Amino acid sequence: MIELKSAEEIELMAVTGEFVGELLAELSGVAAVGVNLMDLEHYARRRINERGAESCYWDYAPSFGRGPFRNVLCLSVNDAVLHGLPHDYVLRDGDLLSIDMAVGIDGWVADSALSVVVGTPDPADLRLIEATEVALEAAIKAAQPGGRLGDVSAAIGEVANAYGYRVNAEFGGHGIGRTMHEAPHVANSGRPRRGLKLEPGLTIAIEPWLCHSTDKIRYDKDGWTIRSADGSRTAHSEHTVAVTASGPRVLTRRPAHGTASPDHPEKSATHS
Incomplete structure (x- = not known):
């Protein structure tokens, strides 16, 4: 069942989205050569606790994982792309x-x-990241009231194909609101003017992810981490978006520049 949110409920989601965007910007600033992934995890745990928020990942236990996840971040490095x-x-x-x-x-x-x-940075990695970001922006632009969910999916696939990358259809975006995963599924490829009609109040997470030279994936022995089947680099971009009468609204837009922790003033992560 798809639940359309009221304008007031979207404003409440926007409060959460602002925090998520700010924390991701901070984490991108903390991430640097010599930083341990667990430092990022514990940084996020502290910030989430300080805000009085609750992680959706901590008790996450889907059929494909060896749950519960018992962490607040997915951290995927190089050929890992999802659920790291x-x-x-x-x-x-x-x-x-x-x-x-x-x-x-x-x-x-x-x-x-x-x-x-x-x-x-390797220019090939920056181009891969750019492809996911451009695909995300194209999908957001396509999330217009009166349009179709296929318009969103097709926008992602078209950008990926234009960059020369293939799309894996096993994992994609999803509805979101009261819980992390709600209906509908938002595929990363599709046909325009097909599928669910986009109505004001629909809230979805749009998340294009790509592997450099394959559309096949494999799982680590940890039961969670998903990697490119051929070991090539991967990238992932995602926003929570509300369809409104005046057009799409990004609820998780980040500050223009990542904010580093006072304990980690250096900022070594490079965006495309």
Whole structure:
């Protein structure tokens, strides 16, 4: 069942979305060569606790994982793209890191992800990240009232194809609001003018993710981390978006520049 949100409920989701966007910006600033993934995880745990928010990941236990997840971030490095389980790993020069998080505040959820390169970037990695970001913006633009869900999915697929990347259809975006995963499923490829009619009040997480040279994936032994099947680099971008009468509204838009922790004033992550 798809629940359309009222204008007041969207404003409550926007409060959560603002926090998610701010924290992701902070984390992208903290991420640097020599930083351990668990440092990022514990930084996020502290900030979430200080805000009085609740992680949607901590008790997350889907059929494909070895749940519960028992962390607040998905941290995926290099060939890992989704559900990266935080672990004892020190970031190295040139690593491509994807950070994904979802939290709830006062019963309303927001979900977002970004990818960055720490240290010296490889132009091919920056192009891959750019493709996911351009695809995300195209999908957001397509989320117009009166349109169709297929318009959103097709926009992602068209950008991916224009960049020369193939789309994996096993995982995509989703409805969101009172819980992290609601109907409908938002595929990363599709046909325009097909599917669910987009009505004001629909809230969805749009999340294009791409592998550099394959559309196949494999799972780590941890039961969570999803990697490109051929070991090529990956990237992931995501926003929570509300369809409104005046057009799409991004609820998790980040500040223009990431804010580093006072304990980590350096900012070494590179965005496309």
